[in-house]
Amino acid sequence: MRFGTQVTGDLALGAAREWLVADGRGGYAMGTVSGLRTRRYHALLVVAGDSPAARHVGLAALDPVVRLPGGRIVRLGSHEWADGTIAPQGHLLLEEFALVDGLPRWRWRIGATVLERTLAMRHGSPCVAVVDRLVSGGPVELSLEALCTWRDQHGERQAGDLPVHEVAGGAVVAGAYRLRGRLSPGGRPASAPAGPPDTRPWADRAADAVWAPDGTWLLGVHHRMEAARGYVPNEDLLLAGRFTATLTEPGDALEVTAWAGDLGVEPPPGATIVDAERARRRALTAGAADADAAELILAADAFVVTTATGPDVVAGYPWFGAWSRDTMTSYEGLFLATGRAEQGRALLRAYAATLSEGMLANTADGGAVGYNTADATLWFLHAIDRHVRASDDDDLAAELVPALDEVLAAHLRGTRYGIKVDESDGLLVQGADGEALTWMDARVDGMGVTQRAGKAVDINALWCNGLAALAALRDRAGRHSDDVRRRHAVTEAAFRRRFPAPGGHLYDVIDPDDAALRPNQLLAYSLPYAPMEPDPVVLHRITDALLTPLGPRSLDPADPAYRAVHGGPLRDRDLAYHQGTVWPWLIGPLGDARRRAGLPTREVLTGLLAHLGDFGLGSVSETADGDAPHRATGCPFQAWSVAETWRIHVTSTDQ
Numbered sequence: 001m002r003f004g005t006q007v008t009g010d011l012a013l014g015a016a017r018e019w020l021v022a023d024g025r026g027g028y029a030m031g032t033v034s035g036l037r038t039r040r041y042h043a044l045l046v047v048a049g050d051s052p053a054a055r056h057v058g059l060a061a062l063d064p065v066v067r068l069p070g071g072r073i074v075r076l077g078s079h080e081w082a083d084g085t086i087a088p089q090g091h092l093l094l095e096e097f098a099l100v101d102g103l104p105r106w107r108w109r110i111g112a113t114v115l116e117r118t119l120a121m122r123h124g125s126p127c128v129a130v131v132d133r134l135v136s137g138g139p140v141e142l143s144l145e146a147l148c149t150w151r152d153q154h155g156e157r158q159a160g161d162l163p164v165h166e167v168a169g170g171a172v173v174a175g176a177y178r179l180r181g182r183l184s185p186g187g188r189p190a191s192a193p194a195g196p197p198d199t200r201p202w203a204d205r206a207a208d209a210v211w212a213p214d215g216t217w218l219l220g221v222h223h224r225m226e227a228a229r230g231y232v233p234n235e236d237l238l239l240a241g242r243f244t245a246t247l248t249e250p251g252d253a254l255e256v257t258a259w260a261g262d263l264g265v266e267p268p269p270g271a272t273i274v275d276a277e278r279a280r281r282r283a284l285t286a287g288a289a290d291a292d293a294a295e296l297i298l299a300a301d302a303f304v305v306t307t308a309t310g311p312d313v314v315a316g317y318p319w320f321g322a323w324s325r326d327t328m329t330s331y332e333g334l335f336l337a338t339g340r341a342e343q344g345r346a347l348l349r350a351y352a353a354t355l356s357e358g359m360l361a362n363t364a365d366g367g368a369v370g371y372n373t374a375d376a377t378l379w380f381l382h383a384i385d386r387h388v389r390a391s392d393d394d395d396l397a398a399e400l401v402p403a404l405d406e407v408l409a410a411h412l413r414g415t416r417y418g419i420k421v422d423e424s425d426g427l428l429v430q431g432a433d434g435e436a437l438t439w440m441d442a443r444v445d446g447m448g449v450t451q452r453a454g455k456a457v458d459i460n461a462l463w464c465n466g467l468a469a470l471a472a473l474r475d476r477a478g479r480h481s482d483d484v485r486r487r488h489a490v491t492e493a494a495f496r497r498r499f500p501a502p503g504g505h506l507y508d509v510i511d512p513d514d515a516a517l518r519p520n521q522l523l524a525y526s527l528p529y530a531p532m533e534p535d536p537v538v539l540h541r542i543t544d545a546l547l548t549p550l551g552p553r554s555l556d557p558a559d560p561a562y563r564a565v566h567g568g569p570l571r572d573r574d575l576a577y578h579q580g581t582v583w584p585w586l587i588g589p590l591g592d593a594r595r596r597a598g599l600p601t602r603e604v605l606t607g608l609l610a611h612l613g614d615f616g617l618g619s620v621s622e623t624a625d626g627d628a629p630h631r632a633t634g635c636p637f638q639a640w641s642v643a644e645t646w647r648i649h650v651t652s653t654d655q
Contacts, residue, residue, distance in 0.1 A: 001099040001295075001613055008034055008094035011078075011086070015224075018042075018636050019104045019617050020317050021128075022302040023121040026052025029128050030318055033617070034091040035106065036078045037061065038225040040235060041153055041318035044119070045177060047126045047260040052305055052314045053321025053365040055153040058177045059146065059258045060237050062130050064090070064117070066110065067141035076108050076115070077145070082220030082234045101281040102298040102618055103274070113137030120277035122267055124306065126177075127259035129270035134247035141246050142254050144181070147218065148240040150174035154319065156235035159217035164240045169208035170256075171240055177260040181209030181243030182269055184253045206269065209254055213241040230569025292609045296646040299612075299619040300334050303639040304343065310350050311343040315363075316622055316635030324351065324360040325439060326640050328379035329585065332386050333643025337650050341391045348384055348396070352403045358410020359419075374419050374430040374437040377407055378462035382527065385469035388476060398477040404470050408484070411463075418453075422511075425498065426491035427455045428463040429511070438520075440554070440578035444571055450578045454511045457499055458520035461527055464492050468529035488529075495531040499524065504538055517556035519546055519586045526592035534597035543590070549607025550624045550632070551584035551641075557626065564627035566634070573633075580626035581633070584608055588644030591652070602652040608645050620645050 007013045014034030021029045026048030032038055037060065045059040063077030076090035095109040106117045114135040121128050132142060148164070150173060151157040165172045170179040184206045216239045227233035245254045255270030267273060281298055288294035303314050313334060315326035327347075335344030351360060360380055362373040381404060388397045414420035417432040430437050431453025438459060440450040467488035471481040499506045499521075506521035508514045522542065525534035546552040555562050555578070563576035587608060591601040608620060615621050616636025623634035 001617060003033055003097045005095060008097050009092050010034075011036055011091065014091060014094075014097070017613075017615065017617055019099065020302060020619065020637050021103060021119060021121050022305075022314075022317065023048075023126055023128075024123045024305055025126065025307065026305050026314055026321070027055060027121070027126050028302075028317055029119060029121055031104075033097045034078055034094065035076075036080060036086075036091065037221070038080075038223055039318065040156055040223050040226050040231070042223075044130060045126070045128045045258045045260070046153060046318070047177065048305075050308065051321055051364065052307065052312065053363075056176065057149055057151055057153050058173065058260065059128070059179065060149055061145075061147040062256055063088075063145040063147065064108070064115065064132055065143040065145060065242075066113070066115065067143075068110065068113065069139065074110050079218075080222040080224060082222050084222075099617055101278045101285075102295070103278060103281070107135065111137070113140060115140075115142070118274050120274040122259075122273045123277055123280060125259065125267065126261055127257060127267045127273070129267075129273035130256045130258075131253050131270045131274055132255075133253035134250050136250055138250065138252070139246055139248040141244065143242045143244040144254060144256055145214075145242045146171075146179055146240045146256075147237040148173045149235070149237055150176050156232055159219060159236040159238075162238050162240075164213065164215070164238070166211065166213060170211050170243070171213065172263055173240055177258055178263045179211075179240075179243075179256060179258050180266065181211060181245070182255045182257075183207050183209050183245040184255055184269065184271060185248070186251045209243040209245045209256075211241055211243055214239045215241075228567070229573075292612065292649065293646075295612050295618045296642060296649060297338060299637070299642045300338050300646055302619070302637060303330070303642065304334055304338075304340060311347040313347075313639055315639050317616075317637040318635070320635060321363065321365045323363040323365070323376075325362060325373055325376040325379060327351075328360075328376060328383045329439075330640045330643035331379075331383035333588075333645075333647035334639065336386060336390045337643075337647050341387065341393075344387055345391075345393065345396060348380075348387060348400070351380060352400050355403055355407065357415045358407040359415055371416050372435055372437060373441070374417070374428075374456075374459050375439060375462055378459070378466045381407065381466035381469050382462065385473060385528070388473060394476045397473045401470075401473055401477045401479060404473065408467075408470060422455070425494035426487060427460050427494055427498070427510075429455055430459060440520075442574040442577040444574050449575060452509050452514070454509045454514075455498075456509050456520065457506050458523045460491075460495055460499070461521075461523035461531060464488065464495055464531040465523075465527040465529045467491060492531045495524070499532075504541055506532070516559055516561075517542070517545055518554060519552040519583070519589070522552070522586065522589035522593050525596065526589040530596070534593045536597045536599060539593055539597055539599065543604075547590070547604065548582050548624070548626070548628075548630050550582050550611055550621075550630050551608065552586040552590055553580050553582050553626045554578045555580045555626075562626065565625050566623055567625070567631075576626075577623070582624040582626055582630055583641075584611075584620050584622075584624070585638070585640040585644045588640075588648055591644075591648035595651075600654040601648055602654050605645065605649055605652070609649070 075088035285294040313327040436448030474481040615632035620641035621632040622638035
């Protein structure tokens with residue numbers, strides 16, 4: 001994936017395309033093609049805490065400053081300020097931005113002088129490596145200005161106390177992270193493939209770069225995306241100091257590593273980290289059938305993390321942590337379709353141990369653990385069934401069936417938020433004042449925008465599916481399943497009797513009835529034990545009303561409640577979140593329903609595959625506007641969007 005000057009030099013284009021490099025534990029580096037920081041989340045080192053959601057922003061930027069022969073100074077960074085000024089404007093000198101093995105690479109040209117930057121995280125560690133290498137020209141003096149902070153990722157820091165202590169070859173900032181600079185003379189050209197290091201004697205004369213402390217506060221750094229989203233848009237950054245080295249000839253590099261954790265244990269040199277991460281990524285994509293498959297494999301890799309409690313899933317970058325609904329909905333795509341069954345097994349066992357009153361917690365992103373979801377536990381049942389079937393893991397079935405039996409018992413007797421089986425028809429009821437318990441969970445002024453209290457179609461499709469899955473798991477565990485099968489038969493019959501609406505599609509909710517045309521009904525046709533056989537005529541009606549190039553809308557545009565744009569401040573966004581906004585993850589249920597109906601599936605992926613180069617590069621966004629041109633919104637990198645796009649792509653048999 002490559003962009004030239006028509007994108008890199010135009011901030012409306014280059015600053016709207018973002019890259020992400022995750023560290024495998026919930027932290028990341030993130031920014032834009034043009035190098036302009038447009039979000040408060042954009043930084044070269046964002047460190048995860050005890051959970052993936054508890055992140056802190058550390059190293060915000062390393063601005064290159066080049067002194068050419070003759071003394072001319074050229075600044076290659078790009079920043080926007082509170083008064084609207086863009087200075088410096090290093091993006092105007094970018095001749096190329098590329099993703100190579102999913103890792104960002106920039107090339108600036110100043111006449112005959114070309115400087116190339118590559119970047120990688122050290123996988124499994126809160127550590128970033130930035131390598132600036134002279135490709136042609138020289139000699140030049142290169143300084144890298146370290147713009148620093150230490151703050152919660154959702155906030156901002158103003159000028160004040162931020163201690164910086166000098167150490168060998170660099171500095172420690174706020175006692176939280178360390179910077180180290182290294183001059184690496186010679187070596188192979190940056191464009192050469194990863195391989196053995198250069199063996200020439202002079203290539204081993206690496207030395208510390210010169211670190212010069214500064215301490216100047218840069219006031220009013222502006223983040224245009226935060227302004228558009230209605231948040232505080234400005235912050236101050238500390239110019240902690242600068243690394244300086246002379247790059248004499250092509251191949252010379254100034255390497256900077258920044259890391260948190262044990263500051264006394266230095267990571268490998270920057271170029272070594274970049275090469276190792278590139279090799280890891282090439283191993284992941286070695287069996288990819290095509291370029292789209294390779295990109296989606298790398299995209300999926302970003303969301304699977306290892307925490308203190310074992311494997312988990314980051315729901316979306318940059319602001320989400322772990323959400324059980326997203327994790328279980330994404331499970332097939334992130335674990336089974338990527339060959340991570342062993343990690344997935346550990347995740348399922350760990351989540352089973354957290355069940356409370358027959359429910360999985362939704363998330364702890366806000367600090368307190370919340371159980372306010374009616375479907376996460378049902379998706380959990382689905383994930384376990386898919387795992388056991390895909391891997392013939394009868395031992396896992398035997399281990400988890402007792403916990404799943406308790407899930408069934410809790411739903412029969414009633415659990416939190418009015419979630420309970422109606423024994424008159426076997427269907428599942430949910431709803432509580434002020435809550436939104438389905439995946440359509442936006443709330444405004446303390447009330448659910450799409451509360452959907454009653455018997456929601458997706459919840460009951462998942463309930464039918466879960467009952468059949470539990471029966472199958474009991475069989476594999478050598479346990480009797482007759483009672484569950486009888487209950488499933490009653491529930492499925494009630495579903496088929498009660499959910500068809502006069503217009504040919506399914507009610508979105510019954511008791512009370514809501515016939516709004518929404519994509520939730522796709523689960524009734526797509527799940528492995530779906531209660532309804534897909535009718536091509538009905539699917540055509542649903543597709544005709546809801547499908548966009550980036551996936552299905554959340555509401556029919558003909559509905560008076562439809563909102564065409566998902567943007568502006570939080571309140572406006574939440575009002576539109578499930579009232580017409582496009583959700584790419586729904587391509588999974590749509591693709592499955594079409595496959596079951598004998599319809600082609602690959603054709604509905606065209607727009608999403610093209611989207612890999614549009615917004616969050618190499619990934620799939622959380623949401624998009626309901627109306628064309630379907631501007632991408634929400635998280636630029638979203639787990640279930642990637643997982644479901646990848647799952648349908650890899651299982652499509654039509655051309």
